[in-house]
Amino acid sequence: MIAILGTGKMGEALLSGLLRAGFKPGDVLATARRTERAKDLEERYGVRTVSNAEAAKSADTIILAVKPQDMASLLGEIAPHVPADLLVISAAAGITTSFVESRLGADIPVVRVMSNTPVLVDEAMSVISAGAHASEEHLKRTEDLLRPVGKVLRIPESQQDAATALSGSGPAYFFYLVEAMVDAGILLGMPRAAALDMVTQSIVGAAIMLRDSGEHPVILREAVTSPGGTTIAAIAELERHSVRAAFLAAIEAARNRGRELAEG
Numbered sequence: 337m338i339a340i341l342g343t344g345k346m347g348e349a350l351l352s353g354l355l356r357a358g359f360k361p362g363d364v365l366a367t368a369r370r371t372e373r374a375k376d377l378e379e380r381y382g383v384r385t386v387s388n389a390e391a392a393k394s395a396d397t398i399i400l401a402v403k404p405q406d407m408a409s410l411l412g413e414i415a416p417h418v419p420a421d422l423l424v425i426s427a428a429a430g431i432t433t434s435f436v437e438s439r440l441g442a443d444i445p446v447v448r449v450m451s452n453t454p455v456l457v458d459e460a461m462s463v464i465s466a467g468a469h470a471s472e473e474h475l476k477r478t479e480d481l482l483r484p485v486g487k488v489l490r491i492p493e494s495q496q497d498a499a500t501a502l503s504g505s506g507p508a509y510f511f512y513l514v515e516a517m518v519d520a521g522i523l524l525g526m527p528r529a530a531a532l533d534m535v536t537q538s539i540v541g542a543a544i545m546l547r548d549s550g551e552h553p554v555i556l557r558e559a560v561t562s563p564g565g566t567t568i569a570a571i572a573e574l575e576r577h578s579v580r581a582a583f584l585a586a587i588e589a590a591r592n593r594g595r596e597l598a599e600g
């Protein structure tokens with residue numbers, strides 16, 4: 337039995353992924369803070385919603401998907417009910433495995449995960465790190481849960497905040513880029529729907545080329561950039577506006593914010 341504690345945007349994305357991967361609604365428990373949210377999840381997915389305490393008692397794996405700011409109180413609530421062999425998967429930004437271990441006590445196996453919302457289309461990037469008491473078997477179980485909804489990579493926990501900034505938040509940067517490019521289309525007099533289609537298909541095509549060609553992004557970009565042509569005119573402007581430096585600073589700020597979240 338798997339339980340998702342805190343079934344909001346990310347928890348629901350993971351829940352739907354588990355069901356698509358073949359879990360039966362009867363094998364999955366969910367918890368939510370508001371009763372109307374719980375009812376909604378029961379109606380849409382057919383899963384049972386229970387209290388956090390009951391979820392911790394009944395499941396062999398729990399996925400913690402509350403906001404980092406709510407983690408301490410959730411852990412306090414479930415600590416008296418957690419069996420020693422429960423696998424605890426924490427999906428919250430910034431929250432370390434030692435934070436979870438210190439509140440759930442003793443030798444509890446904890447795996448930290450940072451996934452992203454493309455879980456919803458089985459194209460997530462999930463990175464996982466073992467806590468002090470998580471074994472190879474616990475990592476394998478976590479990978480088996482996440483692999484059906486995308487790619488899974490093991491990383492040292494020291495890199496988790498950086499991964500959160502890159503791939504956890506990553507989809508938001510691409511949506512932001514699409515918004516900006518569609519605005520540019522509007523500026524040039526293009527209808528909004530057509531602009532969105534063109535930009536979306538360009539980003540999908542570029543993403544698939546990146547993933548499947550094995551080529552370095554510089555090579556792929558150079559292949560688009562004709563001497564004296566249109567692309568280099570655009571890139572000259574991006575450079576003039578320090579877009580690369582803005583990405584470096586933005587992703588560093590996200591990493592730093594992740595560290596702050598751990599402090600509560």
Ligand SMILES: NC(=O)C1=CN([C@@H]2O[C@H](COP(=O)(O)OP(=O)(O)OC[C@H]3O[C@@H](n4cnc5c(N)ncnc54)[C@H](OP(=O)(O)O)[C@@H]3O)[C@@H](O)[C@H]2O)C=CC1
Pocket residue numbers: 341342343344345346347367368369370373388401402403404406409410427428429430450451452453504505
């Ligand atoms: N959104 C994203 O792209 C990603 C999010 N994450 C991580 O996932 C976690 C959740 O984020 P997100 O889904 O965006 O946030 P949401 O606010 O959508 O989800 C959090 C959910 O937890 C519920 N909740 C809070 N406290 C409790 C409690 N004590 N018992 C039961 N349920 C509770 C909330 O209920 P209610 O709605 O009633 O307040 C809410 O539904 C965060 O830790 C975030 O760092 C990780 C990667 C990507």
Ligand SMILES: O=C(O)[C@@H]1CCC=N1
Pocket residue numbers: 429500504505
């Ligand atoms: O913005 C956030 O804090 C969460 C973590 C990664 C993506 N969303």
